[in-house]
Amino acid sequence: MYELLEKEYVTDITIMMVIKAPAVARKTQPGEFVIVRTDETGERIPLTIADFDRDAGTITLVVQEVGKSTMQMGKLGVGDGFANVVGPLGHATEIEDFGTVVCVSGGFAVAPMYPITRGLKEAGNHVISILGARSKDLLFWEDKIESVSDEFIVCTDDGSYGRKALVTEPLKEILEERGKEVKRVWAIGPAIMMKFCALTTKPFGVKTIVSLNTIMVDGTGMCGGCRVQLEDGARFVCVDGPEFDAHQVDWDLMMARQSYYKPEEQLAVERWEHRCQLEALA
Amino acid sequence: MAELTIKQRRQIPRHAMPAQEAAERRSNFSEVALGYTEEQAIEEANRCLQCKKPPCVDGCPVEIDIPGFIGALHDGDKEESLRILKSKNSLPAICGRVCPQETQCEIKCVLAKKAEPVAIGRLERFIADWDLERGAATPEVAEPTGKRVAVVGAGPAGITCAADLARLGHSVTIFESLHAPGGVLVYGIPEFRLPKDTVYQEFGCLECMGVEFVPDAVIGKLYTIDELLGEQGFDAVFLGTGAGLPSFMRIPGINYNGVLSANEFLTRVNLMKAYRFPEYDTPVKVKKKVAVIGAGNVAMDSARSALRLGHLQAAGVLPAGPEEASTEPLEVHIVYRRSPVEVPARAEEVHHAEEEGIIFDFLTNPVEIYGDDKWNVCGMRCIRMELGEPDDSGRRRPTPIEGSEFDMEVDMVIMALGTSPNPLVFRNADDLERSRWGTVEVKDEKTGLTTKPRVWAGGDVVTGAATVISAMGAGKAAAGDIHRYLMNGS
Numbered sequence: 001m002y003e004l005l006e007k008e009y010v011t012d013i014t015i016m017m018v019i020k021a022p023a024v025a026r027k028t029q030p031g032e033f034v035i036v037r038t039d040e041t042g043e044r045i046p047l048t049i050a051d052f053d054r055d056a057g058t059i060t061l062v063v064q065e066v067g068k069s070t071m072q073m074g075k076l077g078v079g080d081g082f083a084n085v086v087g088p089l090g091h092a093t094e095i096e097d098f099g100t101v102v103c104v105s106g107g108f109a110v111a112p113m114y115p116i117t118r119g120l121k122e123a124g125n126h127v128i129s130i131l132g133a134r135s136k137d138l139l140f141w142e143d144k145i146e147s148v149s150d151e152f153i154v155c156t157d158d159g160s161y162g163r164k165a166l167v168t169e170p171l172k173e174i175l176e177e178r179g180k181e182v183k184r185v186w187a188i189g190p191a192i193m194m195k196f197c198a199l200t201t202k203p204f205g206v207k208t209i210v211s212l213n214t215i216m217v218d219g220t221g222m223c224g225g226c227r228v229q230l231e232d233g234a235r236f237v238c239v240d241g242p243e244f245d246a247h248q249v250d251w252d253l254m255m256a257r258q259s260y261y262k263p264e265e266q267l268a269v270e271r272w273e274h275r276c277q278l279e280a281l282a
Numbered sequence: 283m284a285e286l287t288i289k290q291r292r293q294i295p296r297h298a299m300p301a302q303e304a305a306e307r308r309s310n311f312s313e314v315a316l317g318y319t320e321e322q323a324i325e326e327a328n329r330c331l332q333c334k335k336p337p338c339v340d341g342c343p344v345e346i347d348i349p350g351f352i353g354a355l356h357d358g359d360k361e362e363s364l365r366i367l368k369s370k371n372s373l374p375a376i377c378g379r380v381c382p383q384e385t386q387c388e389i390k391c392v393l394a395k396k397a398e399p400v401a402i403g404r405l406e407r408f409i410a411d412w413d414l415e416r417g418a419a420t421p422e423v424a425e426p427t428g429k430r431v432a433v434v435g436a437g438p439a440g441i442t443c444a445a446d447l448a449r450l451g452h453s454v455t456i457f458e459s460l461h462a463p464g465g466v467l468v469y470g471i472p473e474f475r476l477p478k479d480t481v482y483q484e485f486g487c488l489e490c491m492g493v494e495f496v497p498d499a500v501i502g503k504l505y506t507i508d509e510l511l512g513e514q515g516f517d518a519v520f521l522g523t524g525a526g527l528p529s530f531m532r533i534p535g536i537n538y539n540g541v542l543s544a545n546e547f548l549t550r551v552n553l554m555k556a557y558r559f560p561e562y563d564t565p566v567k568v569k570k571k572v573a574v575i576g577a578g579n580v581a582m583d584s585a586r587s588a589l590r591l592g593h594l595q596a597a598g599v600l601p602a603g604p605e606e607a608s609t610e611p612l613e614v615h616i617v618y619r620r621s622p623v624e625v626p627a628r629a630e631e632v633h634h635a636e637e638e639g640i641i642f643d644f645l646t647n648p649v650e651i652y653g654d655d656k657w658n659v660c661g662m663r664c665i666r667m668e669l670g671e672p673d674d675s676g677r678r679r680p681t682p683i684e685g686s687e688f689d690m691e692v693d694m695v696i697m698a699l700g701t702s703p704n705p706l707v708f709r710n711a712d713d714l715e716r717s718r719w720g721t722v723e724v725k726d727e728k729t730g731l732t733t734k735p736r737v738w739a740g741g742d743v744v745t746g747a748a749t750v751i752s753a754m755g756a757g758k759a760a761a762g763d764i765h766r767y768l769m770n771g772s
Binding site: 223239256268 | 461539549559657
């Protein structure tokens with residue numbers, strides 16, 4: 001069992017969890033992920049590691065309560081545990097001193113972006129961070145991101161906080177203003193956001209890295225459920241990724257693959273909510 | 283019991299294996315083959331001619347004294363029969379079920395020349411099941427040697443190696459990347475062919491022998507092999523990581539939704555128990571027109587699992603989404619580019635699949651998969667094949683017949699084209715030589731010693747996808763050599 005040491009709702013639907021997993025923490029590098037299974041009947045789901053503390057032997061995961069598995073995590077209390085935490089998996093982010101870089105994160109992807117941003121900053125880059133969310137109440141960790149950034153822009157879709165804009169707008173402006181000065185862009189968030197970030201940076205010829213969160217079972221290259229189509233062939237997100245050159249990804253196919261099990265996920269959520277209602281009545 | 287003459291023995295017909303009826307078993311995941319009764323087993327044992335130079339033993343990868351264990355069974359001494367069996371095979375209940383006896387021991391049986399061979403596998407299973415039913419005794423463990431061995435991978439090779447080393451008094455830790463031990467026996471082979479209770483019962487005494495099991499441990503990532511030998515303090519490492527990497531065809535449409543590797547499909551169904559969704563969280567799609575590409579045992583397992591899921595859904599046991607709720611009849615095809623003669627699956631599995639209603643499309647090869655506007659599989663273009671001259675494998679090479687393309691209506695395609703070793707474990711282990719197929723090169727096939735000091739390997743990671751019994755044999759051989767090394771230091 002992997003013990004849950006800390007748990008905090010950082011927004012109404014976003015949970016930050018600190019989990020005891022010393023062997024995993026010891027090896028974790030920015031950009032890597034773990035496969036988590038809550039209990040014996042649970043699904044194996046991939047989650048990008050949001051932070052890690054090698055001395056304390058912990059990793060931090062941030063999830064949004066959108067499916068049955070993540071809703072179930074919401075019910076876990078400190079001292080409870082996860083049946084399985086497998087990792088670190090995937091390749092670490094390629095971090096070096098590139099010069100000026102832009103880190104764009106949308107929604108709860110602020111979490112996995114944090115160790116990458118920190119790593120880039122520590123490597124000597126001039127880091128420009130762009131944070132986006134639908135509205136103010138979905139924003140979190142602005143302070144953490146800001147503390148490891150040289151420039152910092154927040155936008156919300158509805159204008160309830162920061163600039164009223166999609167993340168692609170400031171991204172485009174920065175590229176227009178600074179031209180070749182920007183050496184690399186990271187974009188992590190919902191697939192649709194990453195797709196549009198890729199479309200925004202492509203005309204500028206700036207290498208853009210995205211972190212994909214596809215459906216996986218084992219996370220070690222065994223099932224191939226996570227495969228993604230790049231221009232020069234298919235890759236497994238689990239062992240070849242999770243980071244890829246955004247300009248190579250077939251986004252529409254990727255998004256279709258991500259939603260293949262939507263009806264089953266919906267059924268699982270309904271069943272879970274029904275169970276919770278019954279428990280509340282009892 | 284009066285001794286039978288050879289003539290009398292020859293006159294006893296081979297006993298059919300009692301099995302669930304096809305119509306019934308299509309709607310459940312319970313074991314198909316039910317096992318001999320004691321009476322049947324003893325009668326079948328009577329068929330064995332007790333050859334002085336038994337050719338069947340030569341056919342067995344681990345050289346079980348087959349006439350010996352059958353003779354003891356015939357004499358009513360099951361204890362002795364089991365002892366003979368277990369002296370060479372630690373996993374008889376598993377091997378009795380999944381070994382390809384018809385190409386190993388039984389094909390060599392003298393009886394097979396004129397009639398049917400002795401049902402060696404079924405007798406092996408009978409004895410093993412009898413042992414499991416009474417509750418297997420804890421094996422004796424030698425005095426601790428103080429030596430530590432890391433076994434990587436909890437499949438048949440690793441488990442066998444671990445058990446043998448533990449019995450010899452070594453401290454053994456098994457590192458497994460999945461959450462449960464068993465390897466392909468658990469994630470790959472379905473319940474209806476190999477019940478997981480049987481697997482775990484047969485593994486059972488590992489813990490009581492002091493073997494430590496570490497799940498969730500992806501060697502190559504969590505620890506490298508060098509770290510196991512260094513800071514983690516192990517004296518030797520055995521790699522039994524199997525052949526877990528799936529192959530996909532290089533044809534258009536291969537990444538559409540609904541094209542799955544057999545590994546993914548079977549892992550969802552077996553390891554994650556998707557056939558019990560939503561009680562278990564992992565879903566699997568149940569489709570109406572399924573094509574399984576390939577004709578090995580994994581293909582048969584996939585096809586027969588798909589068929590069962592379809593019947594479970596039709597019976598209302600598995601929930602149906604709006605798209606799947608159609609009343610269209612269920613069709614599961616095996617699509618194979620060669621002819622029935624070359625089918626690599628066991629005859630028994632093919633026979634069971636046919637009985638259950640699986641449709642076989644021989645000399646047929648997919649060339650393109652069609653997707654609808656949501657990137658879901660909606661058809662498959664195939665081409666007819668003909669057989670030419672024998673290729674490297676000795677089998678006649680299939681070549682496409684020009685202009686013979688045709689379309690198949692399918693909504694799910696499962697690729698069962700074989701697997702290769704997962705390279706993850708070799709990260710940061712460049713001094714471990716591997717072939718161009720990704721398999722580990724061993725210095726000596728008899729011991730499994732690799733080019734990396736203190737590292738042994740065995741099973742599919744060395745041979746490429748093969749059989750449970752050969753993996754088990756390799757695990758056993760390596761355990762012997764590791765023991766020799768640990769005690770002699772060379």
